[in-house]
Amino acid sequence: MTKLKTIALATATASLIGMMPLAAHADNGDLAEARQEGSIWTAIALNRHLNPFTIDVDVESGVATLSGEVESDIDRDLAEQVAKGINGVEEVDNQLTVNPDAKRKEQQAGTPTLSQSFNNATTTASIKSKLLWNSNTEGLDIDVSTENGVVTLSGSAQSDEARDLAGMLAKDTDGVHRVNNQIRVDGETSSAAKAQQAADQAGAAISDAWITSKVKSSYLLSSNLSGLDISVDTKDGVVTLGGSVMSGEEKDLAVQTAKNLRGVKGVSAENLRIAN
Template identity: 40%
Template sequence: MNIVILDTTEERPARTWLLVALAGLFSSFLLSAPRVIAATADLMDTTRCDGKSGDAVATAEVESRLRWSSLIDANDMRVLTIKGTVELHGIAHSETQKTLADRLASDTYGVVGVNNQLDVVDWAPITDIGRAHLKSRAAERQVDQVKSDPWITGSVKSMLASSRGIGRCDIDVKTLAGVVSLRGMVASSAARDLAVEFTTNTLGVRLVEADELVVH
């Protein structure tokens, strides 16, 4: 009985190459999958939960958020949105206001970038006319701080719903004598902190109660 032993030495390189190729393809898939998921997440992140979209919507939302903020004098600010990029023009009365305007714009749904061209003009006027104008503006700003409860509720709801960092349209808002109560669920502690911060800094808000705004 003859036993024939087949020499497969020549086949080994081919098999090795095939295994290496398959391993490479599998690794490429694993490496590319997170990027695809991340890209999808980014796309979803620019879509408002109420379905609104477009440059005009983004412009209106940013303008409103600037006007509603008690920390910003937005009378001299102008907003323009081109293909998702917001341009801020005009005057900020401090570096803090300029930074906050940038932050509010960046946090708004539909905004993919911010070009902050605000000029900071924070020097004190030296003429009587300049001082009178500043005093008048300060008085107008003080009056603007007084808002009705329905106005506060509507503004806070819109402020929260347009925030990409909060990511919820269904936070319940109630206002009584300037005290705002927030109720609902958010995805993280950071989102909760942001909701409380934006509400606190809305015109007319005296106090924020957020015990019923929970992280889920």
């Protein structure tokens, strides 16, 4: 990823929460949790007393759950205080166990560096965001993990098509080299999908600003699109694309990506030209 694209992606990601309308609170909550998990992990990784240990972090509904092993009660309490200091964390479920012989990361071969772990977390958050924004995958019960550019998807989907789409969204994410799609197809409708269907049937509105921001962010997260060269405007749910792409394949991908996002009623790409 170029430096310019990295800066643009960071700016777009930072503005997501502020641009979401009330109708998109489900997305807001999931994205906020992903950011809180990343913030806790970063704070632990930067703490010289805690970074030698493998500490897992999970955030749900304002509750941060810590698990793993540390050497002392002092380390355990310190990790809890670090998690409590993250904005949005209301409670900490400290499941860390104390083991004086707890393994330290530097004693284990192949431990990812701080930079690698940050890249893994960023890729995972990007894929989760894309799955939430897509109208065909938003309600799927899918877990995402990343290690050195290899993404593993697990959980369940209602159909082979939904499973394959999740894999395609993950593969078309900047920094992803390979996708291990372990999603099972069980034909059941998840509780998240049922809740979203109920909201859709109730006519929950999705603003044009929300759609525009998600289209732009999806382009920036894509490994096959030059998102900085595509302009996006939305009116009454209809997305108008402008600017330039490098090929007809890129143009088709830009149109299809926009069409699949929640709330999009149509896409006009007459002003999206193919560069010579």
